[in-house]
Amino acid sequence: MLDAIQRLGRVTLGFFERLGRGHxxxxxxxxxxxxxxxxxxxxxxxxxxxxxxxxxxIVVSGLFVGMVMGLQGYNTLVDFGAExxxxxxxxxxxxxxxxxxxxxxxxxxxxGSALSAEIGLMKATEQLSGMEMMAxxxxxxxxxxxxxxxxxxxxxxxxxxSAVGVYGGWFIGVGLLGVDDGAFWAQMQDKVDLYDDIYNGxxxxxxxxxxxxxxxxxxxxDTLPTAEGVSRATTQTVVHSAxxxxxxxxxxxxxxxxx
Amino acid sequence: xxxxxxxIRDLRFARGNRLIFDGVNLDIYADCVTAIMGPSGTGKTxxxxxxxxxxxxxxxxxxxxxxEVPHLGRQALYRLRRRIGMLFQTGALLTDIDVxxxxxxxxxxxxxxxxxxVRDLVLMKLEAVGLRGAAQLMPGQLSGGMARxxxxxxxxxxxxxxxxxxxxFTGQDPISxxxxxxxxRELNDALDLTSVVVSHDVAETCAxxxxxxxxxxxxxxxxxxxxxxxxxxxxxxxxxxxxxxxGPVAFHYPAVSFRDDLLQGGQR
Ligand SMILES: Nc1ncnc2c1ncn2[C@@H]1O[C@H](COP(=O)(O)OP(=O)(O)O)[C@@H](O)[C@H]1O
Ligand SMILES: [Mg+2]
Numbered sequence: 001m002l003d004a005i006q007r008l009g010r011v012t013l014g015f016f017e018r019l020g021r022g023h024x025x026x027x028x029x030x031x032x033x034x035x036x037x038x039x040x041x042x043x044x045x046x047x048x049x050x051x052x053x054x055x056x057x058i059v060v061s062g063l064f065v066g067m068v069m070g071l072q073g074y075n076t077l078v079d080f081g082a083e084x085x086x087x088x089x090x091x092x093x094x095x096x097x098x099x100x101x102x103x104x105x106x107x108x109x110x111x112g113s114a115l116s117a118e119i120g121l122m123k124a125t126e127q128l129s130g131m132e133m134m135a136x137x138x139x140x141x142x143x144x145x146x147x148x149x150x151x152x153x154x155x156x157x158x159x160x161x162s163a164v165g166v167y168g169g170w171f172i173g174v175g176l177l178g179v180d181d182g183a184f185w186a187q188m189q190d191k192v193d194l195y196d197d198i199y200n201g202x203x204x205x206x207x208x209x210x211x212x213x214x215x216x217x218x219x220x221x222d223t224l225p226t227a228e229g230v231s232r233a234t235t236q237t238v239v240h241s242a243x244x245x246x247x248x249x250x251x252x253x254x255x256x257x258x259x
Numbered sequence: 260x261x262x263x264x265x266x267i268r269d270l271r272f273a274r275g276n277r278l279i280f281d282g283v284n285l286d287i288y289a290d291c292v293t294a295i296m297g298p299s300g301t302g303k304t305x306x307x308x309x310x311x312x313x314x315x316x317x318x319x320x321x322x323x324x325x326x327e328v329p330h331l332g333r334q335a336l337y338r339l340r341r342r343i344g345m346l347f348q349t350g351a352l353l354t355d356i357d358v359x360x361x362x363x364x365x366x367x368x369x370x371x372x373x374x375x376x377v378r379d380l381v382l383m384k385l386e387a388v389g390l391r392g393a394a395q396l397m398p399g400q401l402s403g404g405m406a407r408x409x410x411x412x413x414x415x416x417x418x419x420x421x422x423x424x425x426x427x428f429t430g431q432d433p434i435s436x437x438x439x440x441x442x443x444r445e446l447n448d449a450l451d452l453t454s455v456v457v458s459h460d461v462a463e464t465c466a467x468x469x470x471x472x473x474x475x476x477x478x479x480x481x482x483x484x485x486x487x488x489x490x491x492x493x494x495x496x497x498x499x500x501x502x503x504x505x506g507p508v509a510f511h512y513p514a515v516s517f518r519d520d521l522l523q524g525g526q527r
Binding site (some may be wrong): 121122125126127129130132133134135136137141 | 308311313337338340341343345347348349351352353354364365368369413
């Protein structure tokens with residue numbers, strides 16, 4: 001019994017210690033962000049590997065999610081004779097929820113895990129130590145550009161996801177099921193609000209980009225420098241990102257739409 | 260006697276509850292090759308990281324080029340590190356850029372030299388380690404010995420005053436071992452470097468060292484010129500330097516008596 005309490009205490013302390021380290025890490029990254037304004041090349045290269053290489057999975061998933069929404073939405077709406085609202089349904093769900101959230105989950109799986117594996121391996125092979133000994137700050141040269149790239153890519157990817165999804169829904173609804181083309185777009189234009197819907201969706205995806213980038217890079221840097229440590233870090237990145245994204249999504253939704 | 264460039268006094272350092280250094284005193288003089296030898300796990304790598312300011316000691320003084328390393332702020336520490344090259348055990352080359360860019364990396368990071376000059380400098384350093392022809396290879400395509408030579412070229416890219424070598428000979432075949440031994444000595448003499456070689460390869464290290472320290476159990480057990488050390492009367496030094504399997508350092512990891520262990524029956 002005492003043993004169990006002791007263990008619980010140790011685990012709890014360990015958790016808070018790690019949380020503290022994570023925040024210190026974030027602080028270091030944020031402080032060194034201004035320094036990389038002088039080296040946009042570093043960020044652009046990372047945006048390619050973080051953003052562009054994630055594009056395929058985002059486009060394909062967006063298309064299918066939109067198509068499923070078109071199908072499901074049509075079947076529900078047609079009972080009420082409201083199938084012309086399909087455009088609104090598809091667009092709102094994508095822009096407010098599915099775009100930011102699904103993109104963040106996919107992003108964590110594709111780019112986040114790759115980031116933490118890369119950083120973990122750089123640590124395990126002493127590349128980060130080596131930089132430090134060359135008087136180069138690895139936070140500034142390695143971590144910060146990747147963080148910024150993740151942070152900037154996410155809203156763009158989420159926007160692409162939503163846009164492709166809308167076309168997926170349109171293809172099913174208008175193309176195959178015979179919803180009126182004009183009504184589909186007109187209702188969407190009418191009901192989707194720039195501030196309430198699109199801005200809030202963008203804010204969500206910015207927040208998600210921030211936390212996924214943070215988690216991935218912290219897990220990578222904080223890992224034990226062994227093969228086992230690296231594989232653990234990648235798994236943790238995906239699991240923690242998913243949990244944090246879904247939790248934050250609830251909080252943000254409550255704040256934005258819960259009045 | 261001139262003032263040493265690295266002067267360590269009463270160094271104490273711990274990992275968790277384990278005291279790794281307990282009162283180490285050590286001097287490194289300019290233009291010499293100083294060897295620091297000891298069995299694996301005694302903290303040789305740790306010592307180099309303490310000298311480079313990547314770790315901070317519990318107590319004691321580490322003075323490098325007159326500066327007290329544990330007290331230096333970031334800026335001052337980075338300024339000091341630019342005068343020190345370090346060769347990591349694994350080479351620690353950046354794996355996403357080729358050999359040329361690896362050697363150019365510190366030059367590009369710390370200077371604003373025109374591209375043509377960077378190129379000349381890099382080729383010069385690569386020529387010094389005999390790998391000018393490998394400039395376009397990626398680190399993954401190099402053998403272990405070549406990777407270490409590239410790392411060496413990178414370590415001397417900014418013309419440091421001192422180079423720290425962490426186990427430069429481990430895992431090398433006899434030929435590349437010979438190449439590295441020769442390179443370390445030649446670079447030391449040609450570039451007026453101060454070299455610190457950390458190693459457990461006794462023969463190779465003694466062959467090029469001007470002075471050697473033997474570390475064990477957190478202490479310097481013996482120091483002197485390599486020839487003098489070999490004549491040493493200490494059992495431990497004799498065992499280590501002559502690679503005897505048993506002696507003060509037991510062949511067996513500490514355990515309960517073999518008899519008791521066998522009689523315990525099925526339990527592990
Ligand atoms: N990051 C670390 N965390 C905890 N213990 C470590 C770490 N790095 C090294 N050690 C321990 O410190 C001791 C000295 O390690 P090291 O300096 O690498 O030895 P050497 O280079 O002489 O083989 C070893 O017992 C090792 O287990
Ligand atoms: Mg070592």
